[in-house]
Amino acid sequence: MFYRTAGQFKTSYEADHALFPVRQDAYLLAFILLLAFVVFPLTASEFAFRALLIPVLIYSLAALGLNILTGYAGQLSLGTGAFMGVGAYACYKLLTVFPEMNIVIAIAMSGFFSAAVGVLFGLPSLRIKGFYLAIATLAAQFFLVWLFQKWAWLYNYNASGAIQVPNIEMFGITVAGPRAEAITQYYFVLCFVCAMTFFAINITRGRIGRMWKAVRDMDIAAELVGINLMRAKLTAFFVSSYIVGVSGALFVFLWRGAAEANLFDIPLSFRVLFIAIIGGLGSILGNYLGAILIVALPVIIGSVPEAFGIPIGSATVEHLNVMLVGALIITFLIVEPHGLARFWAMIREKLILWPFPH
């Protein structure tokens, strides 16, 4: 009923290849964008911005970057946290060396540093595959975090060894740093994430994306039909690390405000990997669903007892939270091993037939 496709005829190849073959998908997206751009900013409290909306967006972007590499090109990576770190440190250096630089340009450029490092550590992927490649990217993880700690130039010889975000203005509005308003930061992140997602959707649908998928599904076959494996794998590393680097810069500059090297250590990599896996590998939507489950749900569960006035100690809530979220993750993976995105796809299929399934 809601998803009835009757009457939607495709009369040209273009229509058949459109981004939204079913019109309702476009309405749904418009509705979500309306929520994100209008409804949330009007209703959300500062807590909701800082603890729910902004982190979900940033983690989704990081997972999106990883998903391009792992989900689309089939190259397992455990170095996401470190690549985020490269983006964050690059952005910090750019903005402290050239203080007059526009922050949008600095963040967009910092992605290139991360992309270059990503390609460098992606070189082993030309010879090794699967778990062995994961170990090689793990080396990147350890090496880069070590570098963030030891190379004092990166944090401007700060005594505490941490980077701190100064107040940064853009067109007279403070967008980053302690004086920035949460709503400004939210819009800033939202625009960045939307632009990157648009880019990611199109690149994965196009020639390059198909090349990646071919390599993922069977690299020998891909090579036989004339795909240059080296180019396919390295472009995947490049694009993925670029997006991850941008998300790292946003992570520190638009959300955390300060960061020390060990923030980018392996737990962050795993967190992003879990988001990508639970959301669904090889999907764009999945990253958002995964981030909502892993990042936002614990915050929401944590505030439930308080909202209903149930007197439980905050440490107990935390323990309960870990158990609940863990159980949910397992449940979702058992119900649908291909992730939340696939789950949504099934619901959508059923909705198209509903209320007259055959």
Place this chain on the structure above:
Amino acid sequence: MKHWIRKAAVSTALVATVMLTGPASAQGDGIYVPNLSYRTGPFASTGTPLMNGQRDYITMLNERDGGLNGTKLVYDECETGYNTEKGVECYEKTKANAVVTQPWSTGITLQVLPKSNVDNIPILAPGYGFSAMADGKVFQWAYNPPSSYWDGAYMILQDISGGDLSTLNGKKIAFLHLDHPFGKEPLPLLEKLSAEHGFELVPIPVGLTEMQNQSAQWLQIRRERPDNVIMWGWGAMNAGAMTEAAKTKYPMDQFYGVWWSGHDGDLKLIGDQGKGYRSISWSVPNSESALMQDIKKHVIDAGKSQINQGEDEFDSVFYQRGVMISLILVEGIRAAQEEFDTQNPNAEQVRWGLENIKLDEARLAELGAEGMLVPFSTSCADHTGHGGGWILEWDGSKFVKASDLLKADRDVIRPLEEEKAKEYAEANSPWPVNEECSM
């Protein structure tokens, strides 16, 4: 299918409620004092007794006196697990009605400190955070009484040298520290002193992942043969260092630690082998004091505490330090109440109160905590108070006071504080400083 839709609807509604209402605060009537606690995670073993102490002092005031001058203190914990990400979340969650914020981790302090000027909430970080926070003109909203890390490092060197730092000339001192903002904090001062007094400083960092296995670091210590080892450790690092030192038979009487490295639980692991280990401290446990007896009577025996009684937690340094931390905070709130003649001081007024704490010996005796805390007073220019500290020595089963009150040489430390505070303000410009303070 259907129940999935229902579930989805319910969860969406839930999300929406949380978003719209924001966090419901635990504040009823009274003064809301949140604490970003950590009773879970890798640092829980050291965090829990501190949090218990903080909590029990406030419970005791509420039980014994009906609060502070008749107004209840609402103590609320938000669990961070020492995780900086949770720290931001907790800060945002509690800040609406808070008169103070207690970040409890250097990483969280780093994130919260620049916001203090914007949100106008005082940060209380007793014995941790930036040493440069002592400069109250620059850090209007941050407090780290009664002694800073730089004071602590200086006092340890005083005890090593027997009071005259020039006797350190030609000695070799290893500085075993957590490779983290907290561990690196005393380095600028130690480097300065080493250049001034001619002792050789060997910094030995311990990475967060190496905390439990420090064999490489202790191998280096054995090779370097330093005259003394000073440790800046926290959580699992302390226990790791203690067991490793005992294993390599490092002479314990040459081994010093900061106040966070003086946890009874860590030393109990090696018991007699740890005899002679010393840690600087600005608090001394005294279970027989009137204050502690009141806590025992009104809180612990009444079953209102979360303390672990089987492990002698009540007598431990950290539990009683937690009590002292709440005592400092409550003194600040009391000062604000009296100055502004209000039962419910706001954050701005508590800021003034924390700036005007007078905890001299007479006042401590009045509170029943004589000799448990270094006497100190704060001012608008001095947010630390620099009360100094005592050396606590491990006698094989507990920590005992082993020195007179030590005090750091302010003339050496002050220029460094001013320099670093200025650097910080410049990096975070526009940074408002307290122009009215003429001290």
